[in-house]
Amino acid sequence: MRCRFLHFSDMHLGYQQYGLAQRFNDFGRAFLHIVGEAIAQQVDFVLFGGDLFQKRAIDPPTLLQAIAGLQQLRDARIPVLAVEGNHERAHYRDVFSWTDFLADQGYLVMLTPEFEDGQPVLKPHDGTQGAYVDLAVGQGAGAGWVRIYGAKYYGASSGRVIEGVVRAMEQAGHGGADYVIMIMHAGLEGVLDGYLANLSHHQIAPLRPHLDYLALGHIHKPYEREGWIYNPGSPETCSVDESAWPERGYYLVEVDSERTPKHRARLVPTPRRTFLRQAINVVGCASQQELEQQVERLLLTAAAGQRDDQPVVEVALEGVLAFDSNQLDIRRLQAIAERACGALLVRVVNRTVPTGYEVQPDETQPRVVLEREVLRELLERDARYQPAADAWADLSVNLKRMVLEGTSPASIIEYLHQESQRLMPYVDHSY
Numbered sequence: 201m202r203c204r205f206l207h208f209s210d211m212h213l214g215y216q217q218y219g220l221a222q223r224f225n226d227f228g229r230a231f232l233h234i235v236g237e238a239i240a241q242q243v244d245f246v247l248f249g250g251d252l253f254q255k256r257a258i259d260p261p262t263l264l265q266a267i268a269g270l271q272q273l274r275d276a277r278i279p280v281l282a283v284e285g286n287h288e289r290a291h292y293r294d295v296f297s298w299t300d301f302l303a304d305q306g307y308l309v310m311l312t313p314e315f316e317d318g319q320p321v322l323k324p325h326d327g328t329q330g331a332y333v334d335l336a337v338g339q340g341a342g343a344g345w346v347r348i349y350g351a352k353y354y355g356a357s358s359g360r361v362i363e364g365v366v367r368a369m370e371q372a373g374h375g376g377a378d379y380v381i382m383i384m385h386a387g388l389e390g391v392l393d394g395y396l397a398n399l400s401h402h403q404i405a406p407l408r409p410h411l412d413y414l415a416l417g418h419i420h421k422p423y424e425r426e427g428w429i430y431n432p433g434s435p436e437t438c439s440v441d442e443s444a445w446p447e448r449g450y451y452l453v454e455v456d457s458e459r460t461p462k463h464r465a466r467l468v469p470t471p472r473r474t475f476l477r478q479a480i481n482v483v484g485c486a487s488q489q490e491l492e493q494q495v496e497r498l499l500l501t502a503a504a505g506q507r508d509d510q511p512v513v514e515v516a517l518e519g520v521l522a523f524d525s526n527q528l529d530i531r532r533l534q535a536i537a538e539r540a541c542g543a544l545l546v547r548v549v550n551r552t553v554p555t556g557y558e559v560q561p562d563e564t565q566p567r568v569v570l571e572r573e574v575l576r577e578l579l580e581r582d583a584r585y586q587p588a589a590d591a592w593a594d595l596s597v598n599l600k601r602m603v604l605e606g607t608s609p610a611s612i613i614e615y616l617h618q619e620s621q622r623l624m625p626y627v628d629h630s631y
Contacts, residue, residue, distance in 0.1 A: 442475070511543055
């Protein structure tokens with residue numbers, strides 16, 4: 201048996217990211233691109249791993265986007281087998297979601313087990329509901345049939361659901377199918393640091409003897425494991441953190457049940473808007489103007505190799521400011537970054553530290569030494585005093601000593617005047 205199918209997930213239609221209409225259109229454009237590829241590649245069927253929509257309550261333009269793509273697949277006689285994700289699932293008080301509506305209209309076949317006495321039951325899809333479908337594929341000597349199971353998002357209960365599904369498969373078998381697939385909206389542990397995924401590899405491994413291909417969704421980062429677990433990732437960028445991940449899009453899978461292995465899966469990247477993330481260390485920028493020049497120079501360099509003429513840009517300012525933080529003009533930096541990159545949007549994240557923080561002296565030293573060291577570190581962080589930070593620290597310590605010893609104010613002022621002229625000879629000291 202030979203066939204070809206396309207697997208994608210986490211489309212998030214309707215996401216007007218950053219409140220921008222252009223980003224709403226980007227997600228729709230990515231969806232239509234994948235639809236076009238499925239038709240161009242003449243696939244036998246399409247698998248969708250959940251989260252077609254960004255949220256459960258969608259507006260008419262979002263529904264129209266979905267129907268525009270699904271109608272093309274229906275016209276091309278390409279069935280779409282899907283499961284419900286966590287973003288689009290119906291509210292607990294409802295019984296009908298927007299993906300249920302699309303299934304009712306014949307655009308999707310939604311798969312998930314029914315439950316009897318708390319255990320999943322794998323019944324064939326009857327046109328309304330069911331856990332699996334059997335599809336006839338191929339022609340002539342390459343003809344055969346594929347069984348496709350599905351399970352919607354079950355969150356923390358996913359492990360227990362898999363246990364029941366495995367027991368049901370062991371009892372019923374797959375009816376002699378040439379190739380067996382299961383679609384699940386669930387994440388695998390160990391893919392993203394700090395991400396609370398649904399399933400460990402130990403929990404998912406019992407499915408292996410029963411499946412040729414496990415089509416996952418939920419985690420937006422692409423990954424595959426052991427030649428049978430596949431997760432294509434999100435076709436569009438749903439957060440700036442995703443910009444650091446590998447290219448992602450959809451899997452195009454060629455199946456030949458007479459071959460070992462039975463399939464070859466190729467991850468095909470989809471066109472998406474560029475996200476450009478630039479960290480800028482402010483150390484050495486003695487003024488707002490110098491910082492603006494640094495931002496412009498670095499972003500011009502970073503944007504030179506980008507494929508998108510209107511990227512989304514995040515500028516992260518890091519380090520210790522060498523000038524008064526009240527003089528830091530974020531709006532001007534945004535405007536400069538927009539011009540440098542031709543950006544659709546610029547977000548400036550200020551992680552800078554004022555000069556009065558993060559001093560780490562050696563507390564084993566005598567108090568007078570500690571005070572001088574703290575002053576020296578603070579002075580080194582101000583570009584005006586950095587070249588002679590040691591001398592300015594000595595001046596500060598001496599001023600404190602003179603006050604404690606009862607030196608007259610006139611003498612203190614005269615000393616300060618003389619020393620500041622010596623250390624900064626080109627500054628007007630007529631105070």
